[in-house]
Amino acid sequence: MSDYPRDPRQAQPGVDAARLWAGGVATAVVAALIAIVGLLIARGIFAVEVLAPKGDGVWGNASTTTYAVVAAIVALLATGLMHLLSVATPAPGQFFGWIMVLATAIAVVLPLSLTVNVSAKIATALINLVIGLAIAVIVSSMAANARTRYRRTTPEQAPTRQWDRPEPPSRYYDS
Template identity: 50%
Template sequence: MDPQDGYDWQPQQTGYVPPQHRPRAQVPRVDAGRLWAGGAMTALVAALTAVVGLLLIRGVLGIPVFAPEGDGAMGDASTGVLAMGAAFAALVATALLHLLMLATPQPGTFFVWIVTLATAVMVLLPFTTSAPLDARIGSAALYLVIGIAIGSLLSAAGRSATRQDF
């Protein structure tokens, strides 16, 4: 007799294991503070990636993307708009990842697919304009690098922010 449940049980004979003797399931838990700290740092990296990319494309390569050629390497207000847009995209992606971590099985897989497809849209978007080919390629390359930065950094932050409760 088991004193806890008041009856004799033999798991090897019946296959039944009372709930108190069953191993507890692993329950993933999201450390929201850690996730959003990673999201904030990803936003900073995305904004700086946009600025560095524009310096490279405009200043070094001389391709007039996001501003007329006469505006120089740092361009005009479009540089700030692109940097803020990249940071905003990283924060939106953080919110998406948080939602996926709370509500879906295999959130990392869904997140990678969504970020990859969103990045593909942004990479293809310049090719729907009438801008010069070199400006379209430069814009697409910059969007690709920003998308890769956001996707890879937030995927790592999501893994780091997941805890297993036993």
């Protein structure tokens, strides 16, 4: 049996939006946790001032929460970008990869251009690099799993695959 749909309108690949956005929310949680862990390592282990003065302690001030929330928002924006690219471009993975590499490069270079302590520049750049890479890799793989072979508008249009089953053997051989 052919693997092609009977209805030509179903031949266009689609995306399972529910799975994509569920993965996007999970990616946002991961990105926020990476931000928190990165700040805890920078402040607690290496005593580097990242986004808050050293006197605010290992946890820092509200900037830790802000940094984590911004990382989560960036992950959701990346999911939205991937969704848009998946339905509007011929090669969404390539465009998404380039956009994420360049956005991550900006997030890494920006703190390095500030006039603050060198250790704070490097720590912030490294945290941004890890967050950007994690978001890019997770959203890319998650979007690949959320792609559907056919765009479906109703459950009745869902393609089914018919398997050609051989006839069951007779109970006794004919002789």
